[in-house]
Amino acid sequence: MLLSREQTRLDMRSAYGDSLVEAGLKYPEIVCVGADTTDSLKTKNFGNKFPERFFNLGIAEANLVSVAAGLAMAGKIAFASTYAAFLPGRCLDQIRNAICFPNLDVKLVVSHAGLTVGPDGASHQQIEDLATMRAIPNMKVMVPSDAISAKKIVHTSVHIRGPVYVRLARPPSEVLYDDTTPTEFGLGKGNLLREGADATLVGCGLMVSTSLKAAEILREKYALNCRVIDMFNVKPIDDELLEKAARDTGLLVSVEEHNIFGGLGGAVAESASAHYPVPVERIGVSDVFGESARDEELELLLDVYGLSPAKVAKRVAKAAEKRK
Amino acid sequence: MNKNWCVARRLGFNMTLKMRYLDLKTKIRAVRMLAIEGIAEAGSGHPGASFSAAEIMGALYFRKLVHNQKDPFWKGRDYFINSKGHSAPGFYATLAVSGYFPAEEIKSLRGFGSRLQGHPVRYSEEQSKWSVPGIEYSGGSEGIGLSVSVGLALANRLDGNANHIFTLIGDGESNEGQVWEAAMSASKFGLDNMTAILDRNRIQQDGFTEDIMPLDPVRDKWVAFNWNVIEIDGHRVEQVIDAVNKSLAVKDKPTIIIANTIKGYGIKHMTNNPQWHGKAPGRKQTPILLEELDCEFLIAPSIIAGGKENYEEKIRMAERGGADMIHLDVMDGRFVPNHTFLADTIHRLRKITSMPFDTHLMIENPAAVVDEYISARCDIITVHAEACSQSEFAEINRKLISNGISPGIAINPDTALPDWIWDYLNSIDVVNILSVNPGFPGQKFIPKVLPKMISAVEELRGNGYKGYIEADGGIDSITLPQVYEAGARILVTGNAVYGTPDIQGAILQLKHTANVVLEKKLLDLSTSIGIRNDWLKTRKHILIPFANELDIEEEIHALK
Numbered sequence: 001m002l003l004s005r006e007q008t009r010l011d012m013r014s015a016y017g018d019s020l021v022e023a024g025l026k027y028p029e030i031v032c033v034g035a036d037t038t039d040s041l042k043t044k045n046f047g048n049k050f051p052e053r054f055f056n057l058g059i060a061e062a063n064l065v066s067v068a069a070g071l072a073m074a075g076k077i078a079f080a081s082t083y084a085a086f087l088p089g090r091c092l093d094q095i096r097n098a099i100c101f102p103n104l105d106v107k108l109v110v111s112h113a114g115l116t117v118g119p120d121g122a123s124h125q126q127i128e129d130l131a132t133m134r135a136i137p138n139m140k141v142m143v144p145s146d147a148i149s150a151k152k153i154v155h156t157s158v159h160i161r162g163p164v165y166v167r168l169a170r171p172p173s174e175v176l177y178d179d180t181t182p183t184e185f186g187l188g189k190g191n192l193l194r195e196g197a198d199a200t201l202v203g204c205g206l207m208v209s210t211s212l213k214a215a216e217i218l219r220e221k222y223a224l225n226c227r228v229i230d231m232f233n234v235k236p237i238d239d240e241l242l243e244k245a246a247r248d249t250g251l252l253v254s255v256e257e258h259n260i261f262g263g264l265g266g267a268v269a270e271s272a273s274a275h276y277p278v279p280v281e282r283i284g285v286s287d288v289f290g291e292s293a294r295d296e297e298l299e300l301l302l303d304v305y306g307l308s309p310a311k312v313a314k315r316v317a318k319a320a321e322k323r324k
Numbered sequence: 325m326n327k328n329w330c331v332a333r334r335l336g337f338n339m340t341l342k343m344r345y346l347d348l349k350t351k352i353r354a355v356r357m358l359a360i361e362g363i364a365e366a367g368s369g370h371p372g373a374s375f376s377a378a379e380i381m382g383a384l385y386f387r388k389l390v391h392n393q394k395d396p397f398w399k400g401r402d403y404f405i406n407s408k409g410h411s412a413p414g415f416y417a418t419l420a421v422s423g424y425f426p427a428e429e430i431k432s433l434r435g436f437g438s439r440l441q442g443h444p445v446r447y448s449e450e451q452s453k454w455s456v457p458g459i460e461y462s463g464g465s466e467g468i469g470l471s472v473s474v475g476l477a478l479a480n481r482l483d484g485n486a487n488h489i490f491t492l493i494g495d496g497e498s499n500e501g502q503v504w505e506a507a508m509s510a511s512k513f514g515l516d517n518m519t520a521i522l523d524r525n526r527i528q529q530d531g532f533t534e535d536i537m538p539l540d541p542v543r544d545k546w547v548a549f550n551w552n553v554i555e556i557d558g559h560r561v562e563q564v565i566d567a568v569n570k571s572l573a574v575k576d577k578p579t580i581i582i583a584n585t586i587k588g589y590g591i592k593h594m595t596n597n598p599q600w601h602g603k604a605p606g607r608k609q610t611p612i613l614l615e616e617l618d619c620e621f622l623i624a625p626s627i628i629a630g631g632k633e634n635y636e637e638k639i640r641m642a643e644r645g646g647a648d649m650i651h652l653d654v655m656d657g658r659f660v661p662n663h664t665f666l667a668d669t670i671h672r673l674r675k676i677t678s679m680p681f682d683t684h685l686m687i688e689n690p691a692a693v694v695d696e697y698i699s700a701r702c703d704i705i706t707v708h709a710e711a712c713s714q715s716e717f718a719e720i721n722r723k724l725i726s727n728g729i730s731p732g733i734a735i736n737p738d739t740a741l742p743d744w745i746w747d748y749l750n751s752i753d754v755v756n757i758l759s760v761n762p763g764f765p766g767q768k769f770i771p772k773v774l775p776k777m778i779s780a781v782e783e784l785r786g787n788g789y790k791g792y793i794e795a796d797g798g799i800d801s802i803t804l805p806q807v808y809e810a811g812a813r814i815l816v817t818g819n820a821v822y823g824t825p826d827i828q829g830a831i832l833q834l835k836h837t838a839n840v841v842l843e844k845k846l847l848d849l850s851t852s853i854g855i856r857n858d859w860l861k862t863r864k865h866i867l868i869p870f871a872n873e874l875d876i877e878e879e880i881h882a883l884k
Contacts, residue, residue, distance in 0.1 A: 031479070052482060055478060057509050060505035062467075062471070063474070063505035066468045066471030067471050067475040067506075067509065069472050070471065071476070072475070073461075073476055074475070074476050075483075076479050076482075093465050094471075097462060098465075098471075098472055102446040102462050
């Protein structure tokens, strides 16, 4: 399932753009709305292929998601996309009332989530979305960890009834899966990527590859054998997989490019407390706003905010030590 | 029939104006009554917004929407998106009267386990416990509905559907920036398959819109956003329907109908009063409020009064004076000795006003010529029981109904209700009980007609007749209270209006005369149910101008 360590990097947004066109060919009811970021989100490809099914609504996110709701009411499967800072950042009420409450087939696929937005800085670094999206009834929340899973999750979302929030990251990312991977990326599932008995790292998005690297460091440097789960489905979360991990390893560590409150960490803690209470270490952005960093400085940025493989490994080792 | 309309629309036919004016008014009155019952029962709700939009919703649901109550999700349907969700009680009442759910259910409004939630919930299988069929959109959060309609309009255009998307928006709601985002996008895409209707009642929760957040010049705003703009009086159903028809014919642009309305319209003390935006009346007052709604009257000046010339001018004066419709006395010189005008004149007059034409055919053999009056686009056509047989009336009635014209029967002072009238109680909209022998204007009211009217009303109501009673002949400030008290709700006025130099003043005076009767009636009712003092307090600012005539000056003064 996993590729070897020498990594190719692929862009999640291009994967989204391609898979949307593929899905559009198959399902004529798919339509797409954009908010002056269609070039960046790669939904322009869909627009070029199906101009009559593509609507650019300009910089107006509240209108964007509400128009998507109207399209879905008329029987369409509507994809609405822009930057995560603004969707859901500027239109929480519309997502709640116009999409989730009536449980409409709107797929919110957003990019530039988390700190790795980079140069744009704090205003664009969305670190609250998993909390807000998770809290709305009927919403499903999915966070691909690479371009391949992004592609598969976009296809999955077409078949999920009702609203789905899909969170993509901006930078080209290491490819964790290959095209032939049989994983379905179905609803309520996580992927076990690495076995281990001493602790479990539960990551989502770009933090899955970080977790894998951290697991390597933990083995080499701390002699800890860590399990790694790609929890691409933050809601509904894979309780079964988490319970087993809690039983087997006794320590759950969530790793996410999101505030430590209410996101993946919250979901993991909720699941553990309900099914098999074990210590849960939540690694993420520690309730602070981010800052700018150029593309070549992204690793530095993540390290400063405690999200580099080394820092993650250190936290895990400390938590494992404390548990003893 | 609905499907035929849709076919007609698809083929680009100009739809016939299927208004049936009086029946529409009756249904809208029923909506108001139902809404007030629900709000009073619930102890909360928004009467103001429900009432300002009653004619808008009524004209749509009872006349213009292509929809099917038995198949609410029928693909070819028009959509009604109620973006101002706080008008829920009125919206629910409209759906009930339209046949989407049983009217008694209104009593559960806003309660636990009710399908009539505080704000409307989009109907679907999973939401069926909290919603009724016919609700397309979950309202409550303001400013979203127009965007949703843009999505619906785009999708339906993409699918090649010939349907239309109607959206009701509020003026307070228009504070939301999203309304203007939606406005820009609808004109960008040239969505001529959508019509927004602005309920411009000028009041929002905290007060008057122009104090809270000025919306004017609202017309210019929408023009600037590249919409086709039509401005109307939103309580005149004929104007609502006319505007909707015009909007359906517009190409490449969305239309907004700015409907100037009055918050709380229908219950005088709630009218134009921010206090009643979201307040429920006391439950004990319900019977009085229902009585007030039931007593709504229409003033219909007869333009042959004061001479057979200047009809156009007389119509304009009546319109300016606040008359409700125009009474047209057609006389052929045979059924009555006099001759006035025939269908060709009505044809000509139709062009100058959208006011309803209440046409009274005093002619021999009306069955032979009724088609001419149908094509002259009268709104009400009343024929004499003395001038046609039952079978002729049956044919006239069928034609009028199928052309959306309110049918009426008139009887002369010496004539009783025809035996066959009972077969048509559901399809007659007005019974005109003449109080003079027709033929000439300016005659005196024949007193013996009054007891006849009282017993006719009793008999008609007793047999389930829900339409109007019209009083015609010698109606002035003396006789108007008598016939109004007897149950007449269309008051034809001739010389009392056109025989005076100040036509506008005369109409106002006659309305005041009727209102004195009304206020007395309501006050008496409050006394009989033991809430006189409560009613006086509630109604104080309305009663002050009537205090002298009702002899309640001291009582009003004693109120704090």
